[in-house]
Amino acid sequence: MKLAILSRNGSLYSTRRLVEAARVRGHTVRVLDPLRCYLRIAPGGFAMRYKGKPVAGYDAVIPRIGTSVTRYATAVLRQFELMGVYSPNPSDAILRARDKLRAHQLLAAQGIGLPTTVFGDNPDDTDDLLSLLGPPPHVIKLNEGTQGAGVMLTEKPAASRAAVEALRGLYANFLVQEFVAEAGGADLRCFVVGDRVVAAMRRQAPDGEFRSNLHRGGQASPAQADAQEQAVAVGSARALGLGVAGVDLVQSSRGPLVLEVNSTPGLEGIELACRVDVAGAVIEYVAGNISC
Ligand SMILES: Nc1ncnc2c1ncn2[C@@H]1O[C@H](COP(=O)(O)OP(=O)(O)O)[C@@H](O)[C@H]1O
Numbered sequence: 001m002k003l004a005i006l007s008r009n010g011s012l013y014s015t016r017r018l019v020e021a022a023r024v025r026g027h028t029v030r031v032l033d034p035l036r037c038y039l040r041i042a043p044g045g046f047a048m049r050y051k052g053k054p055v056a057g058y059d060a061v062i063p064r065i066g067t068s069v070t071r072y073a074t075a076v077l078r079q080f081e082l083m084g085v086y087s088p089n090p091s092d093a094i095l096r097a098r099d100k101l102r103a104h105q106l107l108a109a110q111g112i113g114l115p116t117t118v119f120g121d122n123p124d125d126t127d128d129l130l131s132l133l134g135p136p137p138h139v140i141k142l143n144e145g146t147q148g149a150g151v152m153l154t155e156k157p158a159a160s161r162a163a164v165e166a167l168r169g170l171y172a173n174f175l176v177q178e179f180v181a182e183a184g185g186a187d188l189r190c191f192v193v194g195d196r197v198v199a200a201m202r203r204q205a206p207d208g209e210f211r212s213n214l215h216r217g218g219q220a221s222p223a224q225a226d227a228q229e230q231a232v233a234v235g236s237a238r239a240l241g242l243g244v245a246g247v248d249l250v251q252s253s254r255g256p257l258v259l260e261v262n263s264t265p266g267l268e269g270i271e272l273a274c275r276v277d278v279a280g281a282v283i284e285y286v287a288g289n290i291s292c
């Protein structure tokens, strides 16, 4: 197949590995910077150009879209879709996953377990809103945060109220959740490709930290997702329409709960921790969907 990888930087680990995995399987692959793709939109005539030349003849595109370019890059991806190019993660699915509020609504509607979450706008409603969750600790997170930045833990009602007021003052969109203390600062990243968890790693937050993100000093170790965790991870990716996803779960006393579904999951942490060819699994999945 002729494959495009939409990525701002061809030297990033994930991009390099996808290129490598495609080449060893005999595919033609090119990395395109989404911000250098420009689009012609007209009825019956969707076209795209890149650095002065037409973008044409691709069978598939793998989006690796950073949060800072979501809007532009999903428009480019949508143009690929309108030109008949297959993407394992369609533009609408990426937009669903990036918006935590929307993703939580869609997952809960499918009966997928999540930490109970509240959302509200008016300051007059803050006390009642927080009372829907029960007493603190609460986790307050920015709707479009990533890598653990913008995720806070509040231990007292006054701290929850103050954090909510501060975020409102900044016109930020945020969610407030029950804190899953039983997780003990650990979560399970399940890398989903199609209807399979191809690799999983446990991430443990350092002492004194509840966020297990590797960017916050979390330690990764290989793990095996059990049947229930696999079903929740695969079901979450499917509920959002993602063929490739990183689904983060925490273990609670009522079973696995989904924290987040990442539509551009990094390959470096999981490949190095698990010694699994995750890039190869992604390429084979994409190639399999083209040929059928
Ligand atoms: N409700 C919660 N209860 C316990 N820990 C949480 C909760 N929400 C988030 N965390 C911890 O914080 C980390 C980051 O939260 P997450 O929602 O994944 O935001 P981000 O998109 O910034 O990674 C999680 O990996 C988890 O370790």
Ligand SMILES: [Mg+2]
Pocket: 147, 148, 213, 248, 260
């Ligand atoms: Mg996360």
